[in-house]
Amino acid sequence: MFWRGIRILTLSDIAKYPFLPEAAEEVRRLEFKIEHILEPDYESILSRAERRIIEALTTSPPEVKYDPLKYRDDVEILSFPVAVVLVSALANEYVKRRFALAEARRAYNLLRAEDEEKIIEVAKRFGWRIKASNEKVGHERFNFSIHFTDYLRNASSFHEKEWKLVNRPLAKGEVYLFKQEVARLLQEEIKRYIEAKIDPKIRLMLPEKLLERVEMLKGQYAERIKDTGFTEEDLSSSGVESNAFPPCIKELYEAAQSGRHIPHVGRFALTSFLLRIGMDPNVVVDLFRKFADFNERMTRYQIEHIAGQRGSGTRYLPPKCDTLQTHGLCPGVDDLCRKVKHPLTYYRRKMRSLSVKKAGGA
Amino acid sequence: MPQIDTLSFIREKFSEFYSRYADKIEPPKSIESREFGFTLFKENVMVRHKGFLRVEDLREFIKRNVPSNAYYSTAYYSTPEAKMDEKGWLGSDLFFDIDADHLPTECKKEHDSWECKKCGFKGKGKAPAKCPNCGSEGFEEKAWPCETCLETARSEAMKLIDMLLCDFGFSLGEVKCSFSGHRGYHIQVENDDFLKMDSAARKEIVDYVTGTGVDAVFHGLEEIREGRAKIIVGPGLGDAGWRGRAARGTYEFLLTATAEDLRKLGLKTSVINEIIENREAIIESWRSHGPWNIVKGLGLGEWRKIVQRGIELQSAKIDTVVTVDIHRLIRLPGSLHGKTGLLKIPFPASRIEEFDPLKEAIAFKGGEVKLYVEEAPMFRLGDEVFGPFEKQTATLPLSPAILLLCKGAAKVIE
Numbered sequence: 001m002f003w004r005g006i007r008i009l010t011l012s013d014i015a016k017y018p019f020l021p022e023a024a025e026e027v028r029r030l031e032f033k034i035e036h037i038l039e040p041d042y043e044s045i046l047s048r049a050e051r052r053i054i055e056a057l058t059t060s061p062p063e064v065k066y067d068p069l070k071y072r073d074d075v076e077i078l079s080f081p082v083a084v085v086l087v088s089a090l091a092n093e094y095v096k097r098r099f100a101l102a103e104a105r106r107a108y109n110l111l112r113a114e115d116e117e118k119i120i121e122v123a124k125r126f127g128w129r130i131k132a133s134n135e136k137v138g139h140e141r142f143n144f145s146i147h148f149t150d151y152l153r154n155a156s157s158f159h160e161k162e163w164k165l166v167n168r169p170l171a172k173g174e175v176y177l178f179k180q181e182v183a184r185l186l187q188e189e190i191k192r193y194i195e196a197k198i199d200p201k202i203r204l205m206l207p208e209k210l211l212e213r214v215e216m217l218k219g220q221y222a223e224r225i226k227d228t229g230f231t232e233e234d235l236s237s238s239g240v241e242s243n244a245f246p247p248c249i250k251e252l253y254e255a256a257q258s259g260r261h262i263p264h265v266g267r268f269a270l271t272s273f274l275l276r277i278g279m280d281p282n283v284v285v286d287l288f289r290k291f292a293d294f295n296e297r298m299t300r301y302q303i304e305h306i307a308g309q310r311g312s313g314t315r316y317l318p319p320k321c322d323t324l325q326t327h328g329l330c331p332g333v334d335d336l337c338r339k340v341k342h343p344l345t346y347y348r349r350k351m352r353s354l355s356v357k358k359a360g361g362a
Numbered sequence: 363m364p365q366i367d368t369l370s371f372i373r374e375k376f377s378e379f380y381s382r383y384a385d386k387i388e389p390p391k392s393i394e395s396r397e398f399g400f401t402l403f404k405e406n407v408m409v410r411h412k413g414f415l416r417v418e419d420l421r422e423f424i425k426r427n428v429p430s431n432a433y434y435s436t437a438y439y440s441t442p443e444a445k446m447d448e449k450g451w452l453g454s455d456l457f458f459d460i461d462a463d464h465l466p467t468e469c470k471k472e473h474d475s476w477e478c479k480k481c482g483f484k485g486k487g488k489a490p491a492k493c494p495n496c497g498s499e500g501f502e503e504k505a506w507p508c509e510t511c512l513e514t515a516r517s518e519a520m521k522l523i524d525m526l527l528c529d530f531g532f533s534l535g536e537v538k539c540s541f542s543g544h545r546g547y548h549i550q551v552e553n554d555d556f557l558k559m560d561s562a563a564r565k566e567i568v569d570y571v572t573g574t575g576v577d578a579v580f581h582g583l584e585e586i587r588e589g590r591a592k593i594i595v596g597p598g599l600g601d602a603g604w605r606g607r608a609a610r611g612t613y614e615f616l617l618t619a620t621a622e623d624l625r626k627l628g629l630k631t632s633v634i635n636e637i638i639e640n641r642e643a644i645i646e647s648w649r650s651h652g653p654w655n656i657v658k659g660l661g662l663g664e665w666r667k668i669v670q671r672g673i674e675l676q677s678a679k680i681d682t683v684v685t686v687d688i689h690r691l692i693r694l695p696g697s698l699h700g701k702t703g704l705l706k707i708p709f710p711a712s713r714i715e716e717f718d719p720l721k722e723a724i725a726f727k728g729g730e731v732k733l734y735v736e737e738a739p740m741f742r743l744g745d746e747v748f749g750p751f752e753k754q755t756a757t758l759p760l761s762p763a764i765l766l767l768c769k770g771a772a773k774v775i776e
Contacts, residue, residue, distance in 0.1 A: 137605065138582040138597070148530060149555045152563035166570045167580035171602035173531025259499055260491050265683055293500070312447035326565050326574055327682050 015073035018080035049082035056102030057224045063105040089214045091200040104191035111183040137169045142176035151175040154188035244350035246343045259290030265327045273318040373403045377428040387696035389417035395438035400429035413442040430700030433691035453557030459684040461546035462511035473506040473739040519547040522678035541719040543699030543706040573677030578669040581605040593653040611672030627667045633659040703764035729760030735772040
């Protein structure tokens with residue numbers, strides 16, 4: 001059955017999923033080199049590559065379109081690595097994530113419509129241990145089983161209850177899934193894979209003319225290319241407002257103030273939270289003075305470490321809500337908690353609503 | 363009566379032990395990639411970032427330095443001796459710690475004690491937030507490795523092992539068990555599949571074994587229509603994964619639940635009475651895969667609460683922080699525990715039910731030591747029972763003597 005392994009993915013499959021190793025083979029077979037991209041023969045490929053990025057930036061939710069009537073298979077296959085090169089050259093974290101997500105969502109929507117065999121082939125390219133299944137659990141029949149490590153690698157960032165491993169049928173190391181769920185997990189795998197392919201260093205190897213096209217693209221979509229992440233200003237500029245603390249932090253803060261015992265994870269959560277919202281490290285040190293085992297030198301060292309003033313310079317973020325739950329630090333949720341996944345997001349939103357109220361009252 | 367310095371005495375005995383039995387120290391897999399750490403008797407600090415290329419070097423180091431505790435990293439590093447940020451993390455074993463410290467056992471009120479560092483006020487059980495006498499917050503706490511606590515830890519370990527084998531599909535050979543040398547069990551899985559797994563993925567495994575976030579509605583508890591009637595169905599006792607665990611936990615709970623147990627779940631008195639009166643019928647309908655709602659007032663909401671209690675019974679209470687931490691140092695198998703003088707001793711997972719920690723972890727054989735014992739509960743070591751002691755002299759074999767000395771409950775007299 002040797003031929004099946006080779007033939008099962010056709011040229012049009014590779015055009016659908018241009019991140020597969022077979023696509024790279026196809027690029028080699030066509031003797032395509034990035035240096036040639038500015039030659040007139042390749043204009044259709046370069047412009048499709050640019051389109052891929054533009055689609056990623058301008059659609060919501062982001063998704064690169066698959067339109068076999070508009071784009072030939074070889075254009076679809078060759079334009080993908082070119083787009084990766086262009087995104088690398090753009091050297092912007094937001095564009096990188098957005099592009100990877102848009103390509104991965106396209107793959108998800110295409111995979112959902114595939115038969116079991118094809119999905120298994122794609123998953124195997126990522127080293128998944130996946131099998132077609134016909135397992136009936138309760139009155140539901142699952143199409144696939146995958147190894148729990150493949151599941152966790154991709155599902156552990158999901159927040160919905162139904163994606164928690166504990167709410168899944170798990171037997172002998174296999175997680176049972178429906179087709180659409182497998183496609184959704186593959187989307188994560190593909191997204192990470194594409195993100196890892198994007199390397200800003202590529203910029204140095206590109207011809208000047210191509211960099212000019214990249215700059216043009218950047219200029220045209222400047223307003224859509226933004227920075228992400230928690231920014232310093234919006235959290236730390238307005239002063240520490242304990243009324244906006246989420247319940248978990250409130251409880252830890254009160255425990256610290258009265259010198260009640262707090263486990264290590266709790267101290268870390270509290271410290272990293274307070275530093276992030278702009279509390280002065282000296283004030284944080286003072287907060288821990290009431291503890292029976294207080295040791296100024298040690299506490300200062302640890303706080304400076306969390307603040308990124310020591311060691312690797314990493315400024316630590318407080319743990320996410322579900323991590324706090326795991327360690328028994330979530331005292332129960334309020335209405336706002338239900339809408340957020342991170343104590344800092346809670347704080348930021350609460351601050352916003354507090355300041356709106358204040359402004360309204362004045 | 364001149365008193366011999368307790369620490370020197372313990373160190374001397376540890377030294378004698380290691381000079382004879384250092385070969386019992388079991389090197390972790392890929393010793394060259396592990397970080398080692400030690401606490402020493404005199405200086406109360408951790409010496410860490412140590413690395414050894416060969417097990418002989420590790421054993422030689424322990425013989426020469428006689429640490430009070432010896433640890434190694436669950437992580438593999440490219441340069442284990444480098445600073446934390448420069449070690450180069452390669453992966454970590456999957457590790458679980460079950461310790462009676464984290465389990466709510468009643469007997470702690472009997473055998474655990476505390477003493478205020480400031481005024482010397484004493485009490486039983488876990489230390490309070492503040493000293494009732496002087497209001498200070500620093501305590502010297504003493505915890506005993508008692509049989510009840512160890513049994514509780516064992517039953518948690520058994521639940522965990524069952525999940526690792528049945529749900530996660532590991533083989534008995536991959537699941538390594540040890541007695542920690544104090545009040546619990548270490549369970550480690552050596553399998554290359556998840557070496558690289560990050561903390562987020564390990565957290566999901568922690569949530570799985572502790573049943574955190576499990577909801578019975580994802581495990582078959584639901585209301586369905588059957589013709590005109592609405593019936594409630596639920597998971598079956600023989601189902602795999604949490605489905606079956608939730609069912610078995612609920613079954614276990616309902617077999618013996620008292621009115622008080624049910625009240626704690628927030629059920630109404632009328633429902634509680636219905637359940638207790640019809641206990642047999644409910645369980646029988648269930649066994650034959652019949653509907654769950656055969657008594658009045660027992661709807662989906664009530665069942666959810668009951669099943670939640672069943673889930674708690676089935677969950678394995680591990681120390682959640684340890685498993686998620688991919689840089690953790692853990693006690694070295696075959697080394698002595700500085701708080702007891704007992705060994706951290708590995709044993710096959712298949713022996714978990716019969717393993718006797720208070721016998722098999724004994725390091726010191728024979729001997730005779732004359733002690734003045736301040737206070738100690740009755741305890742067993744091997745086949746002998748000792749104590750209780752209160753402000754008295756006693757002549758004891760070496761192993762119970764070392765235990766009392768390590769616990770700071772006694773002094774050597776000559």
